[in-house]
Amino acid sequence: MHPSHGITTVDTGFQRPHFDAAYLIVEQGRAAFVDCGTQHSVPAMLAALAAQGLEPDAVDWLMLTHVHLDHAGGAGALMRELPNARLVVHPRGAPHMLDPARLIAGATVVYGEEEMTRSYGEVMATPAERVRVVGDGEVIELAGRPLVCVDTPGHARHHLCIWDERSRGWFAGDTFGVSYRELDVGGAAFVIPTTTPVQFEPQPLKASIATLLARHPESIYLTHYGRVGDAARLGADLITQIDAMVAIARSCDGETARHRMLVERLTALFLGHARMHGIPHSEGEILAVLEMDIELNARGLAVWLDRGRVGEH
Structure with missing residues (x-):
């Protein structure tokens, strides 16, 4: 059994079970979420917290790998439930969290209004004073546990990956592809890249994957879906x-x-x-x-x- 290092995978319930993950990191009674699903995911996020014996006021950070709605659409709604939390986001993603109108409009063009409501619910703004914009290499401290934010374009220009030295793991968002547990073979993961609209760029994406591999991670925590090991094989x-x-x-x-x-x-x-x-x-x-x-x-x-x-x- 792989040690958890205080990390819990949260199924956000988006689209189908075991499709869209967020993460809860607990350190000395304080907590951080990495990504959050949609407005519909808020109860699952709070339930994951309660399962660790923590109240919403124990959460110091909600860290977004990127602002695509399946991972960040519920940020404004969740922040309303977390009185002490600040939202951590890439400089290019921050404007969309302060005013999500463009994000909503773009997604509505792709999915239509009915599907937007069904899949994403309401996308709420986060007040500017609760937003922490992070540059490449900036460290967020969770009860003394350093979480390093690294600029990783390729899937999107507003993408961060988060390095956790404690677990020797990356919270990789969509940079390290998608890998579903239903397709594991003998415990070995199967992975494919994700080039979803609208900012796929192959050369930056390959460079970002190389950045992740350079730390010789023991774990990659994917948004789709869950923890994988064997990073060198999967990266290649x-x-x-x-x-x-x-x-x-x-x-x-x-x-x-x-x-x-x-x-x-x-x-x-x-x-x-x-x-x-x-x-x-x-x-x-x-x-x-x-x-x-x-x-x-x-x-x-x-x-x-x-x-x-x-x-x-």
Whole structure:
């Protein structure tokens, strides 16, 4: 059994079980959350706290890896329940937490109003005096436990990863891909990159993965989903797949059925990797887990192509 180091995985309940994770870190009776899901996730976050015998006033920090709504949409609502907490966020993400109107508008274009309400609930602002903007390398102290915030662009330009020396672990947000426990084989994780809209950039993402690997982490705490080990193997696999995804995107550019082709070729890529990993499930069972990510990855690659960045590797 891997030691917990005071870290609890919280299932935010977004979309399906074991899909979207936040984390609770407890140190000497004080607590920090890393990410928080949506407004609908607030009861789960408070229940995780109560399960550790703590009251909401024990939380000093709510730290966001990035401000995509599945991880940060509930920040304003949760902060209302945490009287002593401050919100920690990347400089590029902070304006969206102070005034989420643009985030809401952008997501509504993608998902529609009905789905926005169903999936995300209300996205509330956080008062400026409760927001702590952190630069690259800045340290947040939790009862003397240092949590180092590192700028990690590639998935989004407002992305932080958080290094916890105590666990020798990274809270990696979406930088280190997605890995679902249903697809583990003999305890070994299967991972794919996430290139969701709208700020995927392959070269920065590969550099950020290298930044994470440079500390030789024992644990990576993913938002999708949970803790994984074996970071060197997974990191190498992610970089191989990012290069393959960029090649696929370029091969589909200019085609009238570009989105369909992207989905088909990404599906083939990930199924091939799943087979190499030895996943015994049927194609249908594997795709039931990865379908949403494949769709969003295809959209994100299309946005990248349309930004005219096809010269990037």
